[in-house]
Amino acid sequence: MHDTLKDRIQRRLDTLSDERAYQILDYIEFLESKYAEHRPAPASVFQRFAEGVEDTMRAGKLSASTVAETMGFLNKAMGVLNGVAAAGKSVAGDVISAAKVEKKD
Numbered sequence: 001m002h003d004t005l006k007d008r009i010q011r012r013l014d015t016l017s018d019e020r021a022y023q024i025l026d027y028i029e030f031l032e033s034k035y036a037e038h039r040p041a042p043a044s045v046f047q048r049f050a051e052g053v054e055d056t057m058r059a060g061k062l063s064a065s066t067v068a069e070t071m072g073f074l075n076k077a078m079g080v081l082n083g084v085a086a087a088g089k090s091v092a093g094d095v096i097s098a099a100k101v102e103k104k105d
Helices: 003-013 018-035 045-059 064-104
Strands: none
Touching: 018 064, 045 064
């Protein structure tokens, strides 16, 4: 899908309520199951978890605003966890680099 089309769709989505956006998501997932030309990019562990929570809440017939608010909190928490994971990778990289330098000496 080209960028102009994505932008056009996004502008239309921005005008809709969360309830209508969930209806559109359901329709997109239906179309994807029938007509997708290729598989979507794999979701991260955090994304799969969040989508599972969201789907469970929707299946429980919670209001769209409740689901949206909960997902907002969950997205903030995932942002923190992603930051922690990135910091951990950075520290691990520094430790490995330091170990390589010491090994050469």
